[in-house]
Amino acid sequence: MDLFLSAIDVLARWDVALALFVGAIGGVAIGAIPGVGPAVAIAILLPATFSMDPIVGLTLLLGIYGSSMFGGAIPAILINTPGTAVNALTTYDGFPMTQRGEGRRALSLAYSSSFLGGIFSVLCLILLSPVLARIAPMFGSREIFLAALLGIILVVVAHRGQMAVAAALAGFGILIGTVGLEPAAYTRRFTFGQSWLASGFDLIVVVLGLFALSQAFLLLTMDDEKIRLPRSRGSILQGFRELARHPRVAGVSASFGVLMGMIPGVGEFTAQFMSYTSARKLSKTPEAFGHGSSEGLIASETANNAVPAAAMIPLLALGIPGEALTAMMLSVFYVHNVVPGPGLFQNDMDFVVALYLALLALNVIVLVFLLVSTGWLVHLTRIPNRFLGMCIMLLSFVGIYSIRNSAVDCIIAAVFGLLGYVLKRLNLPIVPIILGMVLGGIMEVKFRAAMARVRTPWEFIERPIAMLLFVVIVLIVLSTAWRVWREWAPVDRRSPQKKAARAFVGRIRGRTTRHFENRLKRQRRTRFYDHMGS
Amino acid sequence: MDFGDSLQTRTRTSGQVIFVLAGLVATLFLLSQLTGQTEWSDRARNIASQPRLWPAVALIVMLAGFGAQFWRLRRRRPNLLDRLEMRRWAEPVEYLLWFMAFVLAVPVLGFLPMSIVFACCLTWRLGYRTRGMLGLAAAFALGVVILFKGFLGVNIPGAAIYQALPDGLRGFFLTYL
Numbered sequence: 001m002d003l004f005l006s007a008i009d010v011l012a013r014w015d016v017a018l019a020l021f022v023g024a025i026g027g028v029a030i031g032a033i034p035g036v037g038p039a040v041a042i043a044i045l046l047p048a049t050f051s052m053d054p055i056v057g058l059t060l061l062l063g064i065y066g067s068s069m070f071g072g073a074i075p076a077i078l079i080n081t082p083g084t085a086v087n088a089l090t091t092y093d094g095f096p097m098t099q100r101g102e103g104r105r106a107l108s109l110a111y112s113s114s115f116l117g118g119i120f121s122v123l124c125l126i127l128l129s130p131v132l133a134r135i136a137p138m139f140g141s142r143e144i145f146l147a148a149l150l151g152i153i154l155v156v157v158a159h160r161g162q163m164a165v166a167a168a169l170a171g172f173g174i175l176i177g178t179v180g181l182e183p184a185a186y187t188r189r190f191t192f193g194q195s196w197l198a199s200g201f202d203l204i205v206v207v208l209g210l211f212a213l214s215q216a217f218l219l220l221t222m223d224d225e226k227i228r229l230p231r232s233r234g235s236i237l238q239g240f241r242e243l244a245r246h247p248r249v250a251g252v253s254a255s256f257g258v259l260m261g262m263i264p265g266v267g268e269f270t271a272q273f274m275s276y277t278s279a280r281k282l283s284k285t286p287e288a289f290g291h292g293s294s295e296g297l298i299a300s301e302t303a304n305n306a307v308p309a310a311a312m313i314p315l316l317a318l319g320i321p322g323e324a325l326t327a328m329m330l331s332v333f334y335v336h337n338v339v340p341g342p343g344l345f346q347n348d349m350d351f352v353v354a355l356y357l358a359l360l361a362l363n364v365i366v367l368v369f370l371l372v373s374t375g376w377l378v379h380l381t382r383i384p385n386r387f388l389g390m391c392i393m394l395l396s397f398v399g400i401y402s403i404r405n406s407a408v409d410c411i412i413a414a415v416f417g418l419l420g421y422v423l424k425r426l427n428l429p430i431v432p433i434i435l436g437m438v439l440g441g442i443m444e445v446k447f448r449a450a451m452a453r454v455r456t457p458w459e460f461i462e463r464p465i466a467m468l469l470f471v472v473i474v475l476i477v478l479s480t481a482w483r484v485w486r487e488w489a490p491v492d493r494r495s496p497q498k499k500a501a502r503a504f505v506g507r508i509r510g511r512t513t514r515h516f517e518n519r520l521k522r523q524r525r526t527r528f529y530d531h532m533g534s
Numbered sequence: 535m536d537f538g539d540s541l542q543t544r545t546r547t548s549g550q551v552i553f554v555l556a557g558l559v560a561t562l563f564l565l566s567q568l569t570g571q572t573e574w575s576d577r578a579r580n581i582a583s584q585p586r587l588w589p590a591v592a593l594i595v596m597l598a599g600f601g602a603q604f605w606r607l608r609r610r611r612p613n614l615l616d617r618l619e620m621r622r623w624a625e626p627v628e629y630l631l632w633f634m635a636f637v638l639a640v641p642v643l644g645f646l647p648m649s650i651v652f653a654c655c656l657t658w659r660l661g662y663r664t665r666g667m668l669g670l671a672a673a674f675a676l677g678v679v680i681l682f683k684g685f686l687g688v689n690i691p692g693a694a695i696y697q698a699l700p701d702g703l704r705g706f707f708l709t710y711l
Contacts (some may be wrong), residue, residue, distance in 0.1 A: 048686045162545055164606065168557060168599025175564070175592035182585045187573040189589055190564070213633070217626035220660070386660040390671065393633055394653060394678055401637065402688040410637040414630045422623050426546045426553055436592075444588045451582035491608055 007353035010055055011361075019056045020358055023063015024365040028373075030064060031071025032380045034081045035219050035388055038068035039211040042328050044392075044399040046204055054336040055351065058329065059358045065325050066118060066308045066359060067366040069268075073110035073301060074374065075381045078103055079227055086268040086307075089276050089300035096292030101233055106297060108239025111370050113250065113298045116243065117305035118363040120254040121261065125309050126356050133349070136317040136342035138465050142454075144341075145446035146461075146469035147320050148439040151264030153473060155323075155435050157480050158270050166432045169423075173436020174443075176201050184448060196408050203437060204403055207328055209413035210430050212396040214420025219389030227382050236371060246298055249279045253299045257306025262313045264322040265435060268304045275303035309359050316340050316352055320442065324431045327438040549619030551612050557600040565593045632656055644693035645683060646711040649675035684710040 010016070030041045041064050049057030072083030077094030090110060097106035139147070152170055159166035179190045180200025191197040243250060253275035260271035279299035280289045289296045314320045319341035321327035333340050344352060370377075400413045423430055454460050461470040494502070564571075572586040581587060604610065636652045653675035654668050662668070682688045692708030699707055 048682060048688050051687060051689075164599050164602035165545070165554070166599070168561075168596045168603065171592045171595030171599055172557075175589060175596065178589045178592065184583060185573070185575050185578065185585050187575070187585045188571075189585060190567070190571045192567075192571065217629055220629045221622070221625045384662065387657065387662060387667065387671070389629075390653060390656045390660065391674055393629065393656075394649060394675060397633065397636060397640075398678065398682045398688060398690070401640070402682075402690055405641075405689065405691055407634075407637050410634065414633060418623075418626060418630065421626050422549075422553060425619070425622060426549055428545060428553075440588065440592065448582045451580050491606055493608055493610075 003349055003353055006350040007357055010350055010354035011357055013056075015053070015056050016059055016358070019052070019060040020063055020361060021365065023060040024067045024362050025369055027064035027067030028071035028366055028369060029377065029380060031068035031083045031087075032074045032377045033383060033388065034075045034079075034083050034381060035215065035385060036392065037072075037084045037215070038065050039207075039324055039328075040215050040392060041068070042325055043204070043207045043211045044395045046207070046328055046331065047399050047402045049332055050335045054332065054338050055354060057332050057336075058355065061329055061332065062308070062312075062355065062359060063362055065329075066305075066362050069301075069304050069308075070111065070114045070366050070370060071377065073114065074107065074377055077106045077110060078229060078378060079381055081225075081381070086272060086304045087300075089272050090297060092276075092290045092300070093293045093296035096290075097294075097297070098230055100292060101231065102292070103230060103234075104236055105234035105238055105242075105294075106292075107374060108234070108236045109242055109294055109297050110239070110301045111236075111367060112239040112243045113253075113301035114305040115363055115367045116250055117254050117257050117302035118309065118366075119360070120302075121258045121306040121309035122356055122359045122363070124258045125313060125359075126353075128313065129345075129352070129356070132313065132317045133345040135465075136345050138463075139318055139342055140463070141446040141449035142460055142463065142466045143469060144318055144320065145443055145450055146466055146473065147264065147314070147318055148442045148446065150469055150473050150476075151314075151320060151322065151435065151439050152443075153476055154263060154265030155432050156265075157476060158266050159429050159432070162429065163480075163484075166429055169429065170432035170436035173433040173438075174440030175436075176206065176433075177437040177440040178444070183445075201412065201437075202403060202409065203327075203331055203434075205400055205409045205413045206416050206437065207324070207434060208396055208399045209416025210420040210423075210433060211324070212392055212399065213413055213417025214424055214430075216389045216392040216396060217417055217421040218424055219385045219392065222385045222389075224384040224386060229378055229381075236374065242294055243298060246295055248282060249295045249298050250302050252278055252282065253302035254306045257303040258310040260303075261307035261310025261322065264314045264320050264439075266322065268307045268323075271303040271307050272300050275299045309356075312355065312359075316344060316355070317342070321435070321438055324434045327434050330438065546619075547608070548615040549623070550616075551604075551607055551609055552616050552620055554600055554604045554607065555612075557596070558604055561593060561596045561600055565597065568593065629656075632659075640693065641691060642694050644695055644707070644711065645690050646676070646679045646707075647693075647695075649679050679711060 026041070027038065030036045030038065042061050045061065045064070049060060052060070068084050069086055072087035073090050073094065074083060076082040076087040076090040078098055080091050080095040080098075082088045082091055094106045094110065097103065152174075156163055156167045156170055175190070177200075179197060180188070181198055182189050188198060256275040256278065257268075257271045260266045260268075260274065276289075276296060276299045279295050280286045283289065283293070283295050285293065285295075308325075311322045311326050314322050315326045315330060317340075319330070319333075319339065321330050330340065338344070338348070338351075396413070396417075397410070400410050403409060420430055450460065461467050492499070568586065568590060572589050574586055575584060578584045632652070636648060639648045639652075650672050653671040657667055657671040662671075683690055692711075696704055696707040696711075
């Protein structure tokens with residue numbers, strides 16, 4: 001109870017309340033504008049939060065992180081464009097509902113599911129705190145190294161279909177994290193004799209380039225879209241009643257969100273994907289998924305909103321960010337000399353509980369705000385893309401230049417912006433670079449510290465948590481290798497013409513006559529080779 | 535195709551071969567520089583303390599990743615579509631130059647005046663030439679300056695041009711605008 005009261009004391013300040021309020025409302029508005037997203041907003045605001053108290057800065061950033069997905073559901077449902085990337089699955093069932101004239105029902109379902117996911121994960125965080133406080137001190141440098149390694153492996157494995165390139169990008173992230181003066185032996189690494197590279201690449205500059213400037217470039221080179229907002233009927237409160245009719249889907253999805261959020265490197269996409277596919281399997285009407293199913297909408301929105309609070313678990317307990325947004329928040333801790341990890345739970349538990357309470361209050365503020373303001377938030381989707389690009393570029397300047405007043409930083413960010421633009425054009429992931437950069441640094445420091453204490457390789461994993469993490473890593477690597485082996489198929493490099501010719505030869509092989517029977521010929525013509533004479 | 539596959543992210547085909555080849559060439563170049571750009575310390579107690587270890591690990595992972603991606607590519611020789619995509623990659627260079635011009639102008643001409651000029655000129659260039667949009671751009675720039683420099687006090691230095699202002703205004707402009 002004393003802890004709870006001291007946490008309230010930490011929060012009961014006008015600047016914390018203002019940060020919470022601004023973060024919540026700003027996050028919803030940012031989420032409702034397609035093309036901005038929480039990563040861009042957090043990257044831009046990050047340097048501004050360095051001058052604030054840690055609790056104020058973190059509350060502001062957490063507010064944006066936790067509320068943007070609420071807002072992101074609005075354009076996903078109404079105009080089939082996800083407001084944030086993690087609202088992509090919401091379009092599958094939200095937009096068909098809008099097309100049926102049930103937009104308000106879909107929005108209501110999305111808000112109630114998001115609220116449930118958010119509250120559920122904060123409650124899990126609060127309930128898990130005593131366990132975390134007991135387990136976190138068991139994490140020494142070996143365990144933290146293995147957990148960071150697990151994070152890197154999972155971020156690669158989570159990009160199914162793009163694993164090779166995700167690994168390469170994670171490697172690139174680790175490499176740029178090593179550039180500059182090395183802290184142990186004070187030698188230079190990959191500076192090519194350039195003094196401006198001696199201090200290495202600043203994480204915030206790279207983040208602003210990869211997330212904010214690249215998004216500005218993408219929007220500036222895009223065409224504007226004509227947005228038509230459809231009429232919809234229904235009550236904005238009916239979703240709460242409907243959600244109560246699907247407790248199993250909501251419970252499973254929220255659990256997936258919490259579980260996936262807790263595991264470093266996995267994040268919202270996997271949580272949403274897994275909860276959506278499980279809800280489809282559990283449903284009595286799986287065929288309705290993708291065509292306006294309320295269960296599908298509940299599954300995706302509950303899961304993605306359960307992640308932010310859960311993602312704070314590895315960050316607070318171990319100092320390991322699970323995804324790009326918490327990696328950015330880690331820098332706020334470092335700037336204020338608050339080191340997240342086992343020590344935080346032992347020495348600053350009131351700070352940790354204050355963050356939980358802020359997250360709890362955030363969900364309530366956002367829900368109330370959405371219930372009264374959806375009508376005008378919808379109009380934010382009308383902001384033209386290229387104008388938005390100009391705004392993001394101006395804000396990015398503030399973020400980058402205010403770090404060190406350095407034009408070189410701006411050039412570095414611009415180059416990373418171009419790289420991010422190319423990655424976004426190719427539909428390749430940016431997150432592995434950021435996680436590689438952050439987790440690579442953690443791995444280097446912890447591996448060095450761990451190896452100083454062990455004499456044989458076995459000693460590295462002899463402690464129970466280290467052994468558990470090692471076994472999990474081995475299992476994930478083996479199961480991924482097994483899956484790749486099973487799904488292996490040789491690459492078909494023939495041109496479409498060659499493929500058609502080979503198929504044609506296969507079909508007529510063995511025939512003795514030149515002409516086909518008429519009916520068969522007509523049938524095949526429409527299907528395969530209407531450009532060929534027979 | 536099963537339901538799971540339909541939800542999977544797909545890499546755009548055009549331009550991919552050029553990106554992967556560029557990544558591979560850059561990795562091989564950096565790998566060739568590894569011994570010159572990193573040191574092998576004789577004083578290091580074990581492999582974990584070697585300054586060369588993590589750059590080497592990163593480059594090997596990059597080589598393996600880009601190599602595997604290149605090996606699995608359906609098309610390994612760039613064609614017209616790849617060249618067209620490459621042309622799209624050069625499009626933001628114009629805006630990058632706008633950005634750098636803004637960066638260089640701010641310390642000389644001031645954050646507030648340059649933000650308004652930058653926002654209005656870029657809005658004009660983007661084709662929004664109505665009085666309303668230009669006014670909106672100017673208002674946005676003004677709002678950004680007041681919020682970030684005036685209210686949040688972010689670290690953007692006062693401009694050289696502000697030195698020419700009369701004594702009373704100079705301090706205010708240098709601190710807040």
